Amino acid sequence: MKDTETASRRRVLRTGALTGALALSGCLGSITGTRGTAARQIPLATTAPDAWPRNGYDVQNTGQNRTATPPRSSPTTAWSVPVSGTVSSVAVGPTLVYASSDEETRAITRAGTGEWRADVGGALTYVEGRLYVSTDRGVIALDATTGEEIWRATDAERSAAQVIEAAGTVYVAGHEHVVGLHADTGARRWQLETARHPALVADDERVVIVTRDRIQSLVPGAQTDALLEEPAPQTRQTMSPGWHPEVVSATLVGNTVFAAKYGSRTGNTPGMVRCYDLTFADEEWLTQFSWDGLGVISVTDDRVYATPYRATTDPPDGSLVVLDRASGEVQWRYDGAMLGRPVIGGDVVVTGGADPGSPTVCLSSDSQATADCSDGRNPATSGVLHAFDTTTGERLWTRSPGGSFGGYPVALVGDTVYYGDSTGIHSLQ
Secondary structure, eight states: OHHHHHHHHHHHHHHHHSSOOOOOOOOOOOSSSOOOOOOOOOOOOOOOOBBBBBSSSSSTOOOOEETOOSSOOOOOEEEEOOOSSOOOOEEEOEEEEEEEEEOOOOEEEETTTTEEEEESEEEEEETTTTEEEHHHHHEEEHHHTOOOEEEEESSSSOOOOOOOEEETEEEEOOOEEEEEEEETTOEEEEEEOOOOOOOEOSSOHHHHESSOOEEEETTOOOOOTTSSOOOOOOOEEEOOOOOOOOOOEEEEEEEEEEEEEBBHHHTTTTTTEEEETTTTTTTEEEOOOOSSSEOOHHHHHHSEEEEEETSSSSSSSSEEEEEEEEOOEEEEESSSSOSOOEEEEEEEEEEESSSSSSTTTBBSSSOOGGGGEEEEEESSSSSSEEETTTTOOEEEEOOOOOOOOOOOEEEEETTTEEEEEETTEEEOO
């Protein structure tokens, strides 16, 4: 695969538009000290309501902050802080807001004043005083307050973006594997081989790996320290639903997995959302779309929010389609440049994308050699960001941000909307 194609897929993952398309290779480097219990022990706890720790909000990847109350009428810009490069990931901790591009990561106070910057960029994950930055060469752990580096796990190959920390282990999803890193040192403890582009989700009892051919549940943090045994996690459950083709993203709610899946142009298969019951190992429903592309989904108590698109036009056609969570039936839809992840706060859903055109729209295929992915070296120059009423689909307000790589990284905390574009990180109220 060409380097420009890989760069394109990486940027799309960070914005949350097309998570499963990230094409990466290699595995994380090993450091001494892989055995032994980590002193840092963070449970898979419920995400604090006054934060937005990752692109998908919580480890379940729901994309919903129940306590957020984003504006229902046209918001004003409270502040804007410039960031070098195009912002592709935004996270919000208890006191600081974090924005990252391919070039740097910046920490800003809630009032909009700069705190620190680091010369590394990538997908961001905030966990209990630590900020994980997933670069194209590995994972770097930073002190979330000062920006100082704690450890890094890198090698000569490209690494992954999804990170979950649980009970002394940092789980990282790679191209065809999931690795477990020691939370204290970043040392690689184990590696599980998977199908391409594994999606990583969790709840307070398990870590779940979802791929095109299986769903695997792991006991969080579990490993064996015996001298002659492998320090691998304990597998609780493995199922093979027979899915095809690639998984874009997955959401875990109770015993149900919601999976967004790419269509295949060569296989004449449309993009789709599938609902799978883990208790009965059975599919509850499947909703297909008329277009091949499908962005990252979000899931609430009663709805599933999806952004299918058609990449064969310029600009690409895109829609926000809202499904009934129990049946998969369409409740309402909005057509127009919807390439980014829908995020939900209270009774408002916010999403958008690059317009006109997006150089980073990728379609899945059965072969990496024939993957259809455009150049992706430059972001689109402008885009749209919409807010809708979650029940009626009424469009509440629209913004016209700067450039992006397909979709805008958005975080909803309190009454504030944080988003990133080619000019920096912005706060709307």
